[in-house]
Amino acid sequence: MTENLNELLRPELLQYVILPALIGGTAVAVCAALVGVTLVLRRYSMIGDGLSHVAYGALCVAAVMQLAPLYVAMPVVMAAAFLLLGRGESGILKGDYAIALFSTTAMAIGILVSSKAGLVNDVSHYMYGSMLALRPAEVMLCVVTAVVMIAAFVLLYHRVFAVTFDESFSKATGIPVRIYNLVIAALTAVTVVMGMMLMGVLLISSLIVTPVLSAMRICRSFRGVVIGSVCLSVLGFVIGFLIAILMDLTPGASVEVVSVGIFLLCCLVGKLKGAE
Amino acid sequence: MTPLLDCKDITVRFGTNTVLDRLSFPVERGDYLSVIGKNGSGKSTLIRCLLRLCPVTSGSITPADDFSRRDIGYLPQQSGIQKDFPATVEEVVRSGCLGHHKILPFYTRADKLEAEKNMHRLGICQLRRRSFRTLSGGQQQRVLLARALCATKQLLLLDEPVTGLDPEVSAELYSIIHELNEQDHIAVIMVSHDMEGGLRDARHVLYLDGTVQYYAPIEEFRSSGYAQHLHTDAHLREVYDDRKSE
Numbered sequence: 001m002t003e004n005l006n007e008l009l010r011p012e013l014l015q016y017v018i019l020p021a022l023i024g025g026t027a028v029a030v031c032a033a034l035v036g037v038t039l040v041l042r043r044y045s046m047i048g049d050g051l052s053h054v055a056y057g058a059l060c061v062a063a064v065m066q067l068a069p070l071y072v073a074m075p076v077v078m079a080a081a082f083l084l085l086g087r088g089e090s091g092i093l094k095g096d097y098a099i100a101l102f103s104t105t106a107m108a109i110g111i112l113v114s115s116k117a118g119l120v121n122d123v124s125h126y127m128y129g130s131m132l133a134l135r136p137a138e139v140m141l142c143v144v145t146a147v148v149m150i151a152a153f154v155l156l157y158h159r160v161f162a163v164t165f166d167e168s169f170s171k172a173t174g175i176p177v178r179i180y181n182l183v184i185a186a187l188t189a190v191t192v193v194m195g196m197m198l199m200g201v202l203l204i205s206s207l208i209v210t211p212v213l214s215a216m217r218i219c220r221s222f223r224g225v226v227i228g229s230v231c232l233s234v235l236g237f238v239i240g241f242l243i244a245i246l247m248d249l250t251p252g253a254s255v256e257v258v259s260v261g262i263f264l265l266c267c268l269v270g271k272l273k274g275a276e
Numbered sequence: 277m278t279p280l281l282d283c284k285d286i287t288v289r290f291g292t293n294t295v296l297d298r299l300s301f302p303v304e305r306g307d308y309l310s311v312i313g314k315n316g317s318g319k320s321t322l323i324r325c326l327l328r329l330c331p332v333t334s335g336s337i338t339p340a341d342d343f344s345r346r347d348i349g350y351l352p353q354q355s356g357i358q359k360d361f362p363a364t365v366e367e368v369v370r371s372g373c374l375g376h377h378k379i380l381p382f383y384t385r386a387d388k389l390e391a392e393k394n395m396h397r398l399g400i401c402q403l404r405r406r407s408f409r410t411l412s413g414g415q416q417q418r419v420l421l422a423r424a425l426c427a428t429k430q431l432l433l434l435d436e437p438v439t440g441l442d443p444e445v446s447a448e449l450y451s452i453i454h455e456l457n458e459q460d461h462i463a464v465i466m467v468s469h470d471m472e473g474g475l476r477d478a479r480h481v482l483y484l485d486g487t488v489q490y491y492a493p494i495e496e497f498r499s500s501g502y503a504q505h506l507h508t509d510a511h512l513r514e515v516y517d518d519r520k521s522e
Contacts, residue, residue, distance in 0.1 A: 041361060155381040162371040165361060166352065172327040173375030173427050174346035220407030221364040 018245060021131045021198075024139040025237050025251075027146035028198050031191040032207040033233035034153050037226050038164045038184055040212040047084060048205035050099035051192040054080045056201045057106030060114040060123050070193070078189040080106075085185035086178070129200035131241070131251045142194055149187060153226070156180070161222050199252040210259040211236060217263070217270035236262050278340045279304050280431055280463055281326065285335035288321050295321045298335065301482055301491040303431065305340075306461045308454075310474050310494075313484035319467045322484070323435055326465070346375055349428030349462075351420050353435045359409060365419050366404040369395055372426030387426075394422040398452065414445035421452070425462075432456065434466045438473060446473055453477070 032048075039047055055073045062072035080102055114123050153160065162170045163180045171177045195204035215228030240255030247254075279302035288296040295318045303309055313319050324330035326337065328345055339345055349372070372394075373387035383391075395401050398418045403411065408419060417437060424432055434453065438446035454477040456462045468474030475481065481497040483490040490502055 041358065043358075158371065158374060158381070158383065161363070161367065162374050165363060165368065165371065168327075168329060168352050169350055169372075169423070170374070171329055172346075172348060172350045173372070175374060216360070216362050220362055220405075220410075222362055222367050225362045 017132050020134045020136065020139045021251070022238070022241065024134050024142040025131060025198055025241055025255075026234050027139075027142035028191070028195050029207060029211075029233040029237040030146045030230055031149045031187070032195055032204070033211045033229040034149055034226070035184065035188045035191050036208040036212040036233075037215075037222075037229055038160055039188065040209055040216075041164050044085065044099075045209050046096060046099050046205065047081075047188060048192055048195070048208035050084070050103040051077050051081055051189060052196050052201045052204045053103035054106040055193050055196050056123075056126055057108075057110030059126050060110030060119070063119050063123050064113050064117040073193050073196075074189070076106075077193050078186060081185040081189040081192075082182060085188065086182045125200075126196060127200050127202055128250055129196065129198045129203070129252045131198045134197070138197060142198075145190055145194060149191075152183070152187065156183070157226075160184070165222075199255065203252040203256050206256040206259060207233065207237075210256070210263055214259070214263040214266040217266040218273065232262055232266070233259075280307075280340050280343050281345075282338045282340075283326075283335070284338070286322075286325060286332050286337065287334045288318070288325060288330070289333045296325075296332075297487070297489070299484075299489050300335075301480075303463060303465060304480075305430070306457070306463055308457045308464045308477055308479045309466070309482060310478035310480070311465065311467045311482045311484065312469075312471065312474055317484040319484060320435070323433060323465075323467060326433060343430060347428050347430060349424030349426075349432045351417070351424045351432065351434045351437055354413070354416070354440055361409055363408045364404065365395070365400060365406055365408060365411070366391065368408050368419050369400075369422045369426060372423035375427050390426050391422070394425040397425065398422045412445075413441050414449065417441065417449055418452070421449075425456075428462070431463045431465070434464065434468075436467060436469060438468070438470055446470070450476065 036048075039045060055077045058073040058076035059069050062069045065072075084098055084102065110123070159170075159175055159180055162175060163177055167177055191208070192204055195207055199207055211229040211233035212225065214232045215225045219225045219228045236259035237255050240258035241251050243249065243258065244251040244254035281303040283302070284300050285298045286296050286300070287294065287298055299318075299322070301309075311319055311322065321330060325332050326345070327348060327350060337345070370383055370387060370391040373383060373390060376387070377384075392401075395404060398421060400415065400418050400422060403415060403419070408416065411419065421432075421437075424434075432453075437453070438449055441449065450473045453464060453466070457464050457477065466474060466478070475494065475498075478494050481490075481492055481494055483497065483502050485502075488502070490497070490500070492500065
């Protein structure tokens with residue numbers, strides 16, 4: 001461990017690997033927690049998982065056709081998100097089976113295409129993310145997205161609350177619910193694609209769901225849950241990431257395990273608070 | 277004076293299924309209209325039409341000049357809201373004000389005062405910091421009613437407001453609604469299964485049952501055959517339920 005530590009403190013490693021990963025990861029953790037609140041509360045917890053599989057399929061196709069991965073994945077995931085979330089309560093493709101259908105279909109296409117082209121190894125790093133190989137441009141993208149996301153949530157906060165809490169009432173009072181659904185779908189798509197670069201297909205949904213569940217245990221207001229899940233998400237990411245670096249583990253998995261630890265702790269705190 | 281809402285020949289079809297057939301009735305200012313009918317009689321569809329959540333196939337719903345259908349305060353059925361949603365009472369009540377602003381991202385001072393007034397009106401001020409999910413059914417209905425009042429000054433639309441509440445709490449809720457109607461002159465449209473409470477304070481009744489569509493003042497309705505029919509029906513159902521529970 002001390003060897004590891006000494007090696008880690010090498011300035012070039014800090015500057016080119018660890019710092020970018022920390023910055024990018026924190027940014028994605030913030031985004032995931034923000035969209036996570038409305039997704040979890042509307043019972044769309046599996047959407048992150050579903051969309052990340054769609055993204056995986058798109059990335060495989062991109063790799064085979066030698067296109068820039070991000071430019072292919074982003075529109076495809078965006079389209080899938082619109083179809084799954086944009087229709088709100090009235091969609092034909094509604095609920096968990098639609099998500100299951102989308103994710104398995106995309107995954108299957110991705111596997112077919114990449115195995116035919118013999119690229120399975122090339123695309124497998126999307127499974128686990130590549131947190132330690134972020135390029136400066138990608139870090140910038142994460143940070144810019146996080147800033148946009150925070151701004152959007154501050155400005156739309158009350159309406160996001162209203163639409164999440166009671167869609168029919170919001171529609172009846174004249175809030176353009178469809179537009180908000182589309183905005184939330186777009187933000188979710190961006191978050192998932194970026195989260196996939198970092199955490200990988202298998203773990204992005206943990207970043208979206210776990211912090212929100214933790215915050216719901218200890219906060220009673222919507223505002224509390226939003227702020228709480230952002231804080232807990234960042235906390236879980238930073239601790240999980242540092243442990244992964246120090247002990248040479250897969251960062252994404254380590255972050256999730258730490259997040260679940262935080263969740264259990266929050267359950268306990270919630271119980272104690274409730275018992276008072 | 278023109279009615280708040282004038283419904284003329286509303287017809288709603290889903291495919292070949294006609295749910296509402298040339299239904300006409302007015303909603304007068306300060307009226308208390310009770311909509312009764314069995315499951316599947318088109319009550320919910322009517323509500324959705326009035327709220328513009330569902331398009332009418334033909335016919336028209338015309339609001340008075342000084343009224344817009346956005347100004348309807350809506351109390352949805354309880355089932356629509358999630359039981360574990362983290363939100364304080366204050367957050368829920370204030371969200372009723374959002375319809376007044378097109379793009380303004382925050383609540384104005386007037387919104388907050390309005391929410392305050394309505395929480396006071398319904399006696400839930402002391403609950404303001406409590407989480408909505410921890411409240412009893414009756415308290416939750418009061419909170420949602422306060423939210424609906426933030427959205428309207430003129431017309432409340434209540435969808436099965438007492439479902440799932442025990443008789444005492446139901447009676448309380450009915451008398452609150454009665455007060456809002458009498459003292460604040462807010463028109464009420466109430467959809468209800470509950471014959472007794474649903475008709476107690478009503479001024480007009482709209483009775484829907486398949487092909488029958490009957491709109492009348494309450495006195496007239498009471499002496500009509502429909503009321504009798506419904507009573508027998510309710511009575512039979514009670515007997516049946518009793519048998520079943522034995």
